[in-house]
Amino acid sequence: MGTGTAVAPRAIGEPAVVRWILIVTALCFLGLFLVVPLAAIFVQALEKGIGVYLVSLHEADALAAIRLTLLTAAIAVPLNLVFGVAAAWAIAKFEFVGKSVLITLIDLPFAVSPVISGLIYVLLFGLQGWLGPWLAAQDIKIIFAVPGIVLATIFVTFPFIARELIPLMQAQGTEEEQAARVLGASGWQMFFRVTLPNIKWGLLYGVILCNARAMGEFGAVSVVSGHIRGLTNTMPLHVEILYNEYNFVAAFAVASLLAMLALVTLAAKSAVEWRVARQLRAAQSAGPEEGRKS
Amino acid sequence: MSIEVRKITKTFGSFVALNDVSLHVASGELVALLGPSGSGKTTLLRIIAGLEETDAGSGPILFHDEDVAGIDVRDRRVGFVFQHYALFRHMTVFENVAFGLRVRPRRVRPSRAAIREKVQQLLKLVQMDFMADRYPSQLSGGQRQRVALARALAVEPKVLLLDEPFGALDAKVRRELRRWLRRLHEEIQVTIVFVTHDQDEALELADRVVVMNQGKVEQIGSPDEVFHEPASEFVVNFLGHVNVFQGRLESGRLHFSGLTMDAPPRHGGSGAVRVFVRPHDWMVETRANGAPSLKATVCQINAAGPHARLRLITEYGEWIDVDMSHDRYHELALYTGAAVFLVPRDIKLFLDGSNGFAAYQAAREQMQRDARHLSPAGP
Numbered sequence: 001m002g003t004g005t006a007v008a009p010r011a012i013g014e015p016a017v018v019r020w021i022l023i024v025t026a027l028c029f030l031g032l033f034l035v036v037p038l039a040a041i042f043v044q045a046l047e048k049g050i051g052v053y054l055v056s057l058h059e060a061d062a063l064a065a066i067r068l069t070l071l072t073a074a075i076a077v078p079l080n081l082v083f084g085v086a087a088a089w090a091i092a093k094f095e096f097v098g099k100s101v102l103i104t105l106i107d108l109p110f111a112v113s114p115v116i117s118g119l120i121y122v123l124l125f126g127l128q129g130w131l132g133p134w135l136a137a138q139d140i141k142i143i144f145a146v147p148g149i150v151l152a153t154i155f156v157t158f159p160f161i162a163r164e165l166i167p168l169m170q171a172q173g174t175e176e177e178q179a180a181r182v183l184g185a186s187g188w189q190m191f192f193r194v195t196l197p198n199i200k201w202g203l204l205y206g207v208i209l210c211n212a213r214a215m216g217e218f219g220a221v222s223v224v225s226g227h228i229r230g231l232t233n234t235m236p237l238h239v240e241i242l243y244n245e246y247n248f249v250a251a252f253a254v255a256s257l258l259a260m261l262a263l264v265t266l267a268a269k270s271a272v273e274w275r276v277a278r279q280l281r282a283a284q285s286a287g288p289e290e291g292r293k294s
Numbered sequence: 295m296s297i298e299v300r301k302i303t304k305t306f307g308s309f310v311a312l313n314d315v316s317l318h319v320a321s322g323e324l325v326a327l328l329g330p331s332g333s334g335k336t337t338l339l340r341i342i343a344g345l346e347e348t349d350a351g352s353g354p355i356l357f358h359d360e361d362v363a364g365i366d367v368r369d370r371r372v373g374f375v376f377q378h379y380a381l382f383r384h385m386t387v388f389e390n391v392a393f394g395l396r397v398r399p400r401r402v403r404p405s406r407a408a409i410r411e412k413v414q415q416l417l418k419l420v421q422m423d424f425m426a427d428r429y430p431s432q433l434s435g436g437q438r439q440r441v442a443l444a445r446a447l448a449v450e451p452k453v454l455l456l457d458e459p460f461g462a463l464d465a466k467v468r469r470e471l472r473r474w475l476r477r478l479h480e481e482i483q484v485t486i487v488f489v490t491h492d493q494d495e496a497l498e499l500a501d502r503v504v505v506m507n508q509g510k511v512e513q514i515g516s517p518d519e520v521f522h523e524p525a526s527e528f529v530v531n532f533l534g535h536v537n538v539f540q541g542r543l544e545s546g547r548l549h550f551s552g553l554t555m556d557a558p559p560r561h562g563g564s565g566a567v568r569v570f571v572r573p574h575d576w577m578v579e580t581r582a583n584g585a586p587s588l589k590a591t592v593c594q595i596n597a598a599g600p601h602a603r604l605r606l607i608t609e610y611g612e613w614i615d616v617d618m619s620h621d622r623y624h625e626l627a628l629y630t631g632a633a634v635f636l637v638p639r640d641i642k643l644f645l646d647g648s649n650g651f652a653a654y655q656a657a658r659e660q661m662q663r664d665a666r667h668l669s670p671a672g673p
Binding site for chain 2: 175193
């Protein structure tokens with residue numbers, strides 16, 4: 001953090017013209033490819049007035065999709081929270097065999113196309129899959145049902161929290177935890193009183209990103225969902241169905257909810273980032289003799 | 295409370311951090327573990343604290359004759375001050391010090407008021423009571439160090455272990471804190487073991503010094519003993535600057551660098567020896583006075599500081615560093631290029647093949663490196 005705060009000295013700075021060309025190019029690009037489409041969503045959604053907009057959100061299938069999306073996120077995010085903290089803790093604070101394999105595995109969902117992620121679950125739990133016949137015999141439905149959607153979402157959002165915490169916890173080291181142990185703290189006391197307060201902002205940041213992805217995921221969920229209206233449609237899937245039916249207003253109305261989620265996420269993310277940066281600055285500006293140790 | 299470790303061995307992978315180390319610290323003693331980095335001193339301290347486990351086959355770790363090897367770190371009741379203090383960065387100074395009391399099980403936890411009183415008393419002891427509401431990031435290095443000490447003392451430890459307690463501080467703060475720690479030790483009478491790589495710190499502060507090298511104890515003794523009667527070449531080399539010569543011992547006579555003299559007592563036998571003379575252990579004359587002496591030429595003079603420091607070169611091309619008082623320096627009216635006669639006042643001898651050879655070679659190479667940076671200025 002903190003890069004780019006220093007202004008380049010005159011001698012090596014670019015002439016004003018070049019600077020302006022660069023800035024204008026960047027802004028035009030952003031406007032054309034990000035701001036205009038985003039605005040278009042809201043324009044389309046409200047094309048036939050606010051009344052139609054609200055009605056299309058009130059429709060039973062839309063409400064079902066919103067409920068399912070919230071449910072999925074409500075399961076996937078806490079699970080990934082626990083997993084992310086556990087994995088980051090293990091990786092940052094201990095040495096063990098297979099550590100690098102674990103780090104690579106955590107990154108796997110980033111490397112693999114979401115569609116493949118969905119297919120993996122179909123191969124495992126689908127009727128023709130490895131566990132399919134057994135599951136069918138037990139009358140457990142995973143693929144084309146809510147459990148499949150939740151599983152696929154968990155898989156895709158797996159790395160967000162762990163990835164956020166690993167570098168943070170590695171940088172903080174283990175000395176404070178050791179100090180807590182020497183002072184007589186139990187494992188839980190150490191975690192809740194020392195470790196958690198130290199990582200809370202990074203953790204929140206990871207949760208925000210994880211949540212955004214959990215609600216917005218399309219590819220993996222699309223493969224396992226089966227697109228059953230009112231039952232296995234999440235918001236992104238519902239948008240697609242409506243759009244394919246030329247029901248543009250309804251499609252964009254639901255899409256506008258997702259867009260708003262994105263905006264809220266960005267705002268929350270910026271707030272957290274600002275908070276973290278301020279904390280870091282406060283830490284750096286203090287310590288008159290030697291600054292921060294880590 | 296006394297501490298004893300017997301025949302401790304600790305390896306990290308293929309690296310041997312401690313090799314069959316035994317140590318006894320009497321109750322109320324202030325002991326320094328002194329050695330270069332990688333000598334195992336911090337590992338030994340962490341083993342005593344319970345932050346590391348010894349290898350299988352190691353002997354016991356005794357606190358007051360009770361084996362604590364199986365006791366978890368949180369139940370050992372040691373105070374540990376980390377090299378970088380490891381203060382809890384999200385807690386105020388007050389909360390940091392109170393931590394050890396707050397995490398106690400409910401039935402042995404002091405009341406809120408008792409904790410407050412205890413913490414304030416400790417902060418007063420370390421002269422930090424006016425900073426109770428600050429966060430660690432708002433403190434200077436020396437202040438952090440004192441908070442870390444207060445935090446360690448809050449649990450009323452039976453032993454206090456300090457890892458490089460003054461390592462990250464500047465020279466002036468270091469000296470102040472050293473004296474302060476000495477006074478504190480007299481006040482609270484707790485057994486203290488501290489790790490340092492700074493020989494001045496160890497010699498000034500400790501009742502006894504444990505000199506360590508490559509996972510082994512080289513010597514244990516009072517500061518006087520280790521300085522004046524070093525048990526090995528390593529100890530001589532590590533405790534301050536020293537001039538090293540290659541010499542020969544023949545039936546009680548010592549030859550080195552063109553000088554022949556009686557060997558110091560207790561050195562019979564013959565063979566190749568290495569001779570160590572500290573810079574302040576030379577008598578310098580401008581005229582030969584009959585005593586066996588070594589001829590050298592003054593190459594460099596640095597008269598700023600508590601002593602005049604001279605760098606000389608012998609006829610055989612060996613560099614010698616000499617310290618002398620300013621009075622003596624003015625009396626001799628030395629200048630670059632002057633020829634002088636050197637008589638060693640005190641020398642240490644070690645026969646070839648005795649321990650510490652690697653350390654000797656390192657010192658030798660260092661001297662040669664130094665020599666290359668300087669070219670003789672005189673004729």
